[in-house]
Amino acid sequence: MTPEEIASVRGELEDLATEVFEPFARNDQRRWGQVYLRGLLTDGRRKSVEPMAARLGEDGNRQALAHFITTSPWDPAHVRARLAWRMEKAIRPTVLVFDDTGFLKDGNASACVSRQYTGTAGKVTNCQVGVSLHMASDHASAAVDWRLFLPETWAPGSVKADPDKVARRTVCGIPDDIGHVEKWQLALDMLDETRSWGIEVPLAIADAGYGDAAAFRHGLQARGLNYVVGISTTLSAQPGEAAPVAGPYSGTGRPPVAKYLDKPQSVKQLVMAAGRRAAKPVQWREGSRPGTGRSGLKRMYSRFAALRIRPAGREVRQATDGPELPE
Incomplete structure (x- = not known):
């Protein structure tokens, strides 16, 4: 980069730091917050205070940076x-x-x-x-x-x-x-x-580490958000057309809880039961390896099955009818 480009980037970084660190109570916190931000952006894998201070030149006051990180409270x-x-x-x-x-x-x-x-x-x-x-x-x-x-x-x-x-x-x-x-x-x-x-x-959007938790999906739904989350193939579920059925009620005591008539299956079992014809080929972009794509690169391609299922885990059985979950 030219000296002019470096000065321009540094000026933009200073403007960002001034805006972001404005709530800091003291001037020295704002100053060392800006220096610490620049330190994070310097070359070098180690982001601890001592190696960062060595890379910052005249601003590399190790003691001041350490104080900002460890004993200078801010929200x-x-x-x-x-x-x-x-x-x-x-x-x-x-x-x-x-x-x-x-x-x-x-x-x-x-x-x-x-x-x-x-x-x-x-x-x-x-x-x-x-x-x-x-x-x-x-x-x-x-x-x-x-x-x-x-x-x-x-x-x-x-x-x-x-x-x-x-x-x-x-x-x-x-x-x-x-x-x-x-x-x-x-x-x-x-x-x-x-x-x-x-x-x-x-x-x-979230992966299966979050999507597998029914409480997380319900939390998103309760907050009015649409969502696309991954789920594990081992997640238990019912087919989309399944419906829980309540047993006969005599009119005394607690009414029976509605239950699915069939045992739940894993998501993988439901996909396998749909058969190969249910899976459609989808290509979404070209990758970085040599292949037969228009640009000479390998096409990113797989087969996908779109099914509607009803989660059947313990968390959703508390409801009368588990929500449908596209897979």
Whole structure:
């Protein structure tokens, strides 16, 4: 980049930092917040304070940066709100995306580190997991809200609590009132917070880590959102035409609960029962490998079956009739 381009980018970054960090109570917090933001954008994989300070040159005051991160209190909700307002104007989102990311760790000193599954590594490993809400459109996306997932091993009241991890809560600065919350509930909490900022996006997307939870789907529906979520092939369900039937009622005592006559099947079994003819070929774009596409690249292609099913898990059996779920 030319010196003029670098100066232009730095000016835009300073404008963003001024807007986003405006709620900070003190001038020094606003200054070091801006420096920390620049540090995150510098080259280098390590984002801890010491290597960042070394890359920042004359602004690389390690002690001041460490103080800003560890002992300079500020409310992150105000910063996230301003970031979301700015991204709403820039992206013009048509969908909210819920996801989580694993941060691989070698040791156990960081807050909420535990052996858990993360798609980042594709396996169970030692990591932190962050749950995030993204605004997205056809041309861009940005994370505007996020939560650090606290595993049950870190929760004092859990039967899975690890005494060593619980003892580290104070050192890590985890407040006493923060306990284990399922990822799907963290996602709904972020949705509520984002809407409290005046941001309304009518469509939500999530993978099966969230879509498998009936309470998450019901939460989206209760908030008036349309949604497209993944589900696991092992999820139990009934065919779309199935209907629960209540037994005879004598007029005394509690009326019998309506039940499906047939046992539920897995989603995979329902798709297999539909047969090969129910699956239609779909090509959505060309990939990056050599192939027979117009541009000489391999076409992204698969077969899909569209079925209507009724979830049959324990959570939805509490209702008289489980909602239909397209698969």
